[in-house]
Amino acid sequence: MKLRRLLLAALLGLAAPLPATAASPAAALPGDSAYRLADTYTDQAGRGFQLAEGRGRVRLVAMFYTSCRFVCPLIIDSAKGVEHALAPAERARLGVLLVSLDPARDDVAALRSVFDKRRLDPARWTLARTEAAGVRKLAAVLGVRYRALADGEFNHTSALVLLDRDGRVLARTEKLGSVPDPAFVAAVKAALAAK
Amino acid sequence: MRAAWLALALLATPGLAAGAGWARLPGGEFSSVLRYEDTGGKVKVAPFELQRLPVTNAEFLAFVRRQPDWQRGKAPEVFAEPRYLKHWQGPTTLGPTALPEQPVTNVSWFAAQAYCEAQGARLPTWSEWEYAAAADETRADARADPAWRERILAWYSMPSNRPLATVGQGPADLHGVRDLHGLVWEWVEDYSAMLVSADNRDQGDPDNLKFCGAGALSMDDRENYAVLMRVAMLSALQAEDTTANLGFRCARDLPGKTP
Numbered sequence: 001m002k003l004r005r006l007l008l009a010a011l012l013g014l015a016a017p018l019p020a021t022a023a024s025p026a027a028a029l030p031g032d033s034a035y036r037l038a039d040t041y042t043d044q045a046g047r048g049f050q051l052a053e054g055r056g057r058v059r060l061v062a063m064f065y066t067s068c069r070f071v072c073p074l075i076i077d078s079a080k081g082v083e084h085a086l087a088p089a090e091r092a093r094l095g096v097l098l099v100s101l102d103p104a105r106d107d108v109a110a111l112r113s114v115f116d117k118r119r120l121d122p123a124r125w126t127l128a129r130t131e132a133a134g135v136r137k138l139a140a141v142l143g144v145r146y147r148a149l150a151d152g153e154f155n156h157t158s159a160l161v162l163l164d165r166d167g168r169v170l171a172r173t174e175k176l177g178s179v180p181d182p183a184f185v186a187a188v189k190a191a192l193a194a195k
Numbered sequence: 196m197r198a199a200w201l202a203l204a205l206l207a208t209p210g211l212a213a214g215a216g217w218a219r220l221p222g223g224e225f226s227s228v229l230r231y232e233d234t235g236g237k238v239k240v241a242p243f244e245l246q247r248l249p250v251t252n253a254e255f256l257a258f259v260r261r262q263p264d265w266q267r268g269k270a271p272e273v274f275a276e277p278r279y280l281k282h283w284q285g286p287t288t289l290g291p292t293a294l295p296e297q298p299v300t301n302v303s304w305f306a307a308q309a310y311c312e313a314q315g316a317r318l319p320t321w322s323e324w325e326y327a328a329a330a331d332e333t334r335a336d337a338r339a340d341p342a343w344r345e346r347i348l349a350w351y352s353m354p355s356n357r358p359l360a361t362v363g364q365g366p367a368d369l370h371g372v373r374d375l376h377g378l379v380w381e382w383v384e385d386y387s388a389m390l391v392s393a394d395n396r397d398q399g400d401p402d403n404l405k406f407c408g409a410g411a412l413s414m415d416d417r418e419n420y421a422v423l424m425r426v427a428m429l430s431a432l433q434a435e436d437t438t439a440n441l442g443f444r445c446a447r448d449l450p451g452k453t454p
Contacts, residue, residue: 031271133308133317136384140304140434141273147388150233 029055034141035167039134041099044111044127051138051167058191059095059163063135063144063156065102066110071158074176076118078160081180082188083124090192092124099138100129101146101154143172162187164194217244218371219449225326225336228422229389238322245319245327246444247372248362249379250310252283253295255302258310260287265306274305276435296361298379298442304434307382311445318384319446321429325422328375330368338419347421350377355440376421379442386429 029035035052042048060079064072079096086094100106111127120127130138139146146156162171162184171187173180222240230236259266259280266286267279280301284290293299302310304318311317319327331337338344365374375381432441 029271032273033271034273036271036273133312137305137308137434140387143433145387147231147385149231 030166030168032169033167034061034138034163034169037134037137037141039130039137041128041130041134042108044108044115045122046108049128054095054097054163055167056165057095058093058165058188059097060188061097061099061142061161061163062159063101063139063142063146064098064158065100065154066106066114067102068153071156071176073118075158075160076114076120077178078176078180081178082160082185084178085180085185086189086192090189093192094124094188096120096125098125098127099135100127101135101139101144101156102148103129103132103135105152142169160184162191164191216247217447218247219244220323220327220370220372221335222323222326225322225329227322227325228419229321229426238326240322240326242449243319243323243446244449245323245370245372245446246316247367249298249374249381249442249444250307251295251362252289252293252297252299255280255299255310256283256287256289256295258313262309262313265309270303270306272435274309274435275303276437278437279303279306280437282439292358294361296363297359298362298374300359300379300439300442301437302382302442303437304382304386304432307443308384310443314445314447316445316447318382318443320385321383321389321426323446324375324381324383327368327370327372328422330370330372332366332368335369338422344419344421347376351421351424359440379440380425380428380438382441382443383429386432387434389426389430 029052035050035055037051040048040050060082062075062079064075066072075098079098083091083094083096100111106129108129111129115122115125115127138144142159142161144157144159146154148154157174158176159172159174160176161169164170170191171184173184175181175184220240220243222242225238225240227234227236227238263269267281267283268286270279278301280286280299282292282301284293289295308318329336329338331340331343334340360378362378363373365377367373368375432438
């Protein structure tokens with residue numbers, strides 16, 4: 001486990017100095033795509049990835065952190081609520097990506113623990129972390145404002161953001177809870193139906 | 196010609212050339228104008244380095260030449276709105292309305308961040324910026340002095356449609372930093388976090404469940420209009436926004452300290 005983390009750190013360390021604008025595959029992305037962010041992320045299984053790899057799938061994206069007791073569990077509930085409002089065939093095609101606001105404490109083990117505890121489906125769900133600079137950039141693209149508090153908690157706007165297959169923001173909602181925002185669900189269904 | 200003289204003058208200033216334009220600030224406990232419930236207005240600023248001058252058009256031009264993805268017309272709109280670098284004559288030409296030694300403006304937060312990353316640096320946090328900007332020529336914290344406040348406020352009453360001065364004309368403060376006041380507004384790393392408050396955190400009403408954690412905010416120092424205006428202006432921005440008098444400078448952790 002320790003070794004794996006070391007390896008991971010080494011890999012991330014290698015990846016970091018690459019210019020954020022390494023051209024190639026991003027070239028074909030629309031200019032308003034969140035997938036223009038080229039930071040490296042790590043998921044709950046320790047796998048490294050870039051946002052643009054999610055291209056081709058409609059996704060819900062939100063930001064959270066694992067030690068948060070109140071609103072963050074609600075963010076997971078809200079994404080599940082959206083899933084439940086969909087037909088099974090729709091649900092299977094929707095990805096859910098939650099990115100930690102707290103990279104200092106949310107390592108792969110912490111993400112994994114929440115992932116398992118909440119019985120999330122790895123075919124659809126990803127819990128991920130990236131380094132602090134990447135967190136701030138993603139938050140900026142998603143319109144999430146946050147501030148670290150003295151006690152280690154965070155103040156943050158809680159939003160579910162809907163990205164189309166090219167990573168463009170289609171809709172967002174700050175109405176959280178297991179009963180989803182109907183307008184937002186309609187946007188999700190429309191995005192899934194679009195070819 | 197003037198720019199050439201200025202360059203010579205800068206080279207002749209001890210520390211500027213050799214220190215590559217960075218000043219070291221000792222940091223410490225600092226009393227912010229932003230009084231959050233969780234901090235009581237006291238913030239700890241770790242020692243850091245700050246660029247002595249705002250980033251200039253010439254410096255930013257060198258950056259977009261090295262990283263063409265950040266040139267006007269190439270930077271994706273998710274990172275920079277259409278007004279990005281609009282006062283430059285072309286994507287890699289400054290022209291008459293953008294002198295090399297003027298501070299670069301019309302830059303988005305993403306572009307500023309990318310520039311600093313390319314220097315192995317970052318944008319300063321608001322706390323770092325506010326701490327640095329509290330200094331005058333002789334004091335690390337001159338804010339309680341009415342004369343200091345008046346001098347800074349005078350800038351805000353000047354019309355903003357005049358051409359920007361070139362960098363480095365303001366006096367060097369105690370730390371050797373210039374132009375924190377009186378030239379341009381400056382991006383900070385956490386510009387979007389400052390007014391995040393918990394006022395509408397109400398567990399009973401899902402509509403109001405916008406914030407995690409606690410920490411209401413109040414303005415601690417109502418007399419310090421100059422700084423409060425910065426807070427209000429920065430908080431109103433999106434990261435892709437640009438304005439004609441918003442620039443930036445970079446900060447970095449002390450060598451040997453992991454970021």
